[in-house]
Amino acid sequence: MTDLQDLCFAIAQAQAAQARCLDDDRLEDWPDFFAEDCLYRVTSAENMREGYEASLIFLNSKGMVRDRVSALRTANIYERQAYRHVLGQPSILSREGESVSTETSFMIARIMRDGKTDLFATGRYLDVWLRAGTGVTLVSRVVVCDSSRIDTLLALPL
Amino acid sequence: MAVKGPAEVTPSSWPEGLTRVPYWAFQREDVYAQEQRLIFQGPSWSFLCLEGDIPNPGDWRTTFVGDAPVVVTRDADGAIHAFENRCAHRGSLICLDEKGRAAKGFSCVYHAWSYNLRGDLTGVAFQKGIKGKGGMSGDFRVSDHGPRKLRVETISGLVYGTFAAQTPALPDYLGPEISTRIERVFRGRKPVVLGRFTQALPNNWKLYVENVKDSYHASILHLFFTTFELNRLSQKGAIIVDESGAHHVSYSAIDRSATGNADYSAQKIRSDSDYKLADPSLLHGFEEYEDGVTLQILTVFPAMVVQQIQNAIAIRQVIPRGPEATDLNWIYLGFEDDTPEQRMMRLKQANLVGPAGYISMEDGCVGGFVQRGVAGAPDERSVIEMGGKTAEGSESRVTEASIRGFWKAWRAQMGI
Numbered sequence: 001m002t003d004l005q006d007l008c009f010a011i012a013q014a015q016a017a018q019a020r021c022l023d024d025d026r027l028e029d030w031p032d033f034f035a036e037d038c039l040y041r042v043t044s045a046e047n048m049r050e051g052y053e054a055s056l057i058f059l060n061s062k063g064m065v066r067d068r069v070s071a072l073r074t075a076n077i078y079e080r081q082a083y084r085h086v087l088g089q090p091s092i093l094s095r096e097g098e099s100v101s102t103e104t105s106f107m108i109a110r111i112m113r114d115g116k117t118d119l120f121a122t123g124r125y126l127d128v129w130l131r132a133g134t135g136v137t138l139v140s141r142v143v144v145c146d147s148s149r150i151d152t153l154l155a156l157p158l
Numbered sequence: 159m160a161v162k163g164p165a166e167v168t169p170s171s172w173p174e175g176l177t178r179v180p181y182w183a184f185q186r187e188d189v190y191a192q193e194q195r196l197i198f199q200g201p202s203w204s205f206l207c208l209e210g211d212i213p214n215p216g217d218w219r220t221t222f223v224g225d226a227p228v229v230v231t232r233d234a235d236g237a238i239h240a241f242e243n244r245c246a247h248r249g250s251l252i253c254l255d256e257k258g259r260a261a262k263g264f265s266c267v268y269h270a271w272s273y274n275l276r277g278d279l280t281g282v283a284f285q286k287g288i289k290g291k292g293g294m295s296g297d298f299r300v301s302d303h304g305p306r307k308l309r310v311e312t313i314s315g316l317v318y319g320t321f322a323a324q325t326p327a328l329p330d331y332l333g334p335e336i337s338t339r340i341e342r343v344f345r346g347r348k349p350v351v352l353g354r355f356t357q358a359l360p361n362n363w364k365l366y367v368e369n370v371k372d373s374y375h376a377s378i379l380h381l382f383f384t385t386f387e388l389n390r391l392s393q394k395g396a397i398i399v400d401e402s403g404a405h406h407v408s409y410s411a412i413d414r415s416a417t418g419n420a421d422y423s424a425q426k427i428r429s430d431s432d433y434k435l436a437d438p439s440l441l442h443g444f445e446e447y448e449d450g451v452t453l454q455i456l457t458v459f460p461a462m463v464v465q466q467i468q469n470a471i472a473i474r475q476v477i478p479r480g481p482e483a484t485d486l487n488w489i490y491l492g493f494e495d496d497t498p499e500q501r502m503m504r505l506k507q508a509n510l511v512g513p514a515g516y517i518s519m520e521d522g523c524v525g526g527f528v529q530r531g532v533a534g535a536p537d538e539r540s541v542i543e544m545g546g547k548t549a550e551g552s553e554s555r556v557t558e559a560s561i562r563g564f565w566k567a568w569r570a571q572m573g574i
Contacts (some may be wrong), residue, residue: 042514047353054353054490056514058505063437070436075381077520149356153522154514 004092010136011090011102011129018138019085019106022157027072030157031065035130038062039140042158044148045123056154057143068157078155080113083120090127098131099139108158110151121158122146161185162536167192172574176562177543182536184362184529190481197460197571198224198478201325202404203311203318203332205462205475206230206240208489210315210349216261216275220253222477223319224461228308229253230317231260233275238312240319241277242305245269252305279304313337314344316464316473332458335398336405339456342447343466347493352504357486357513361525363461363478364568366486369521370455370463370474371564373397373408373555374544379524382516395453396553402570403549403563404459410555411450440506443468444499457560459567467517469500470507482529486522488512 018033034040041055059065072078088105095101103124110120128140143158163182164171167189173180183189198204204223207230211219218231220243227243229252243251245266252264252273263274270283279300287293308319311328318328329337359366369375395410435441443452446469456464461476475487490512492504511518532538542565545557549566552559568574 043353044355047355050351050354052351052353052490053492053501054505054508056355056508056512058509060506061437061439063435064440064509066436071382071516076516077379078523148354149358150513151358152360152513152526153357153519155519 006134007095007100007131007136008090008092010131010134011092011100011127014129014136014138015087015090015104015125015127019087023083023085025082027069027156030069031062033138034062034065035137035139036062038065038138039142040065040157041141042143042145042154044145046148048144056150057157072155076155078153081156082111083156083158084109084111100129100131100136102127102129106158118151120151123158161187167572167574169574172569173539175547176549176566177541177547178539179542179565180537180539181532184365184532185481185536187481190362190478192572193478194224194226196573197568199226199321200571201320201322202460202571203320203325203328203458204460205458205473206308206310206317206319208315208349208351208473209238209312209317210351211257211317212238214259216259217257218253218260218264218275219257220255221475223308223321225478225480226321227251228319229264229277230310230319231275231277238310238317239276240308240310240317241273242307244305245271246279246303246305247271247282273304277305277307314341314346315349316340318458332405333400336400336407336456336458339398339407339409339454340458340464342449343454343456343464343471344493345447347495349471349491350494350496351489352492353488353490353508355488355490355512357488357522358479359484359486359522359525360482361484361529362481363476363484364564365525365528366476366484366521367457367461367564368561369525370457371406371408371560372558373455373560374558375524376408376555379520380517382510395555396551397555397557397560398551399549399560399563402459403560403566405457406551406560406563407454407456408555408560409451409454412452440503440509441468443503443507446500457564459564465511467510468507469503470511471504472511484525 021029040059042057043055059068086107090102090104093101093103103126105124108121109117111117123145126142129136130139206221207219212230212232215232215234218229221228221230228240229243230240232238243253245252247269250266250268252266263272265272272281274280285294308321310319393410393412398407452468454466463474465472471491473489477485479485490508492501510516513522542558542561545559549559549563
């Protein structure tokens, strides 16, 4: 095993674990994937291309990530729904010291209460990871959806 | 889908007064078609785009008026034009993209009929045929043909268009109160687009417009709003409904003198909770307006919203896509003179609005709840009686007056 292989494996494992966390409705565990000082935002390819700064979701602290979860649990109204994430292989874009940037494609199906299942979002995660021991911590995730069109609403994190 | 209701939609088929709306109005194909003709292409102004979307001569942008595709352009003299995005020949779209620059005008991809930036037909490929054979008939004149043109006017950098010759000038259409309230948001500043997203709503367009005009629901359905005192019905505020009923403004300012939440607790409404944020920084907006108003929701009939929720400024363009589908186009705005800190606050407060917004995500699904709820009940009627039976503004926001105003204007234009 090379150092690079170890790193790829650690990142792929962390991404898979995070996707499982969301798909299994363990939202309360989701903030634990992030560093204290972190960024999570959801935008689209078109907004990226235009250089638009605003996001569908913009969380720039772990506190804000937690708040997203508690709002979904206690404040917001939306029909019961679940996601199924299918992730591609993380592609390493750059490495600088302990910091690693990756791009990973995703497809997310949304399953509604009545069983209706749709392809809800496709896109890529632009992640920045920090090596921590044998694992990695997520410092930044920019979710770039291929489409700027959201069906009905975006409740659960992508 | 049960589609009943009257055989013909006439004045006598509508209940008397403004407080009852039959559900077939949200379901029928013929009503939808009539709305396109009499409202969207009738005497009303629709939001097209921002002036800043087409800053230079030759710039164009595509948009919609109702479900009709429209191109907005800026000509060599800097004037703004709008015309149907429909080739005069056999109806193809002229512009296929969202935006672009066309110094020399447009050419339809289908048969290369060409247009200048004003939407005039300027040329027909092979008009004279080839080697004297084929070609258009001798009496064909390009000047007799072209896509329909819209009149265009602007306010605060917002471009509006209308198909109808009889539509009053924009300032008269809006009236002084609504115009002033639009100008208040922009304050002469140059808007900068911060983001564009589309929310596909599973409901009739009017259910979304009703929702926006409904100040009664705001602090009941949206917990986030209420708990953090972004908007409580007990805050200082008011509803303005213009004389025609068509447009409205709902605004509020935080009333520091207000005490107690007894009114809310007594109603046992879900929205009175102990919900606390781990990082409340997104609520610490900056003082952008001297009048202390922290929320202003404004609608321009038929289907456009100007929103100020603290420092989250947005345009919402409502595009009907059939009786039971609507596109809601969000344009998030900042201003050219924003400091980095102010800009950051706008990015944070964008969490409040849009398809994933803490206080607007529910509006994306509640229209669908109604559409599905009334599926078997075209002849039943909604009850819109909160705050009385008229469509007048009030200091109380426990009212559905602006919804009644919408139906008043809708019926006037529909001849119902």
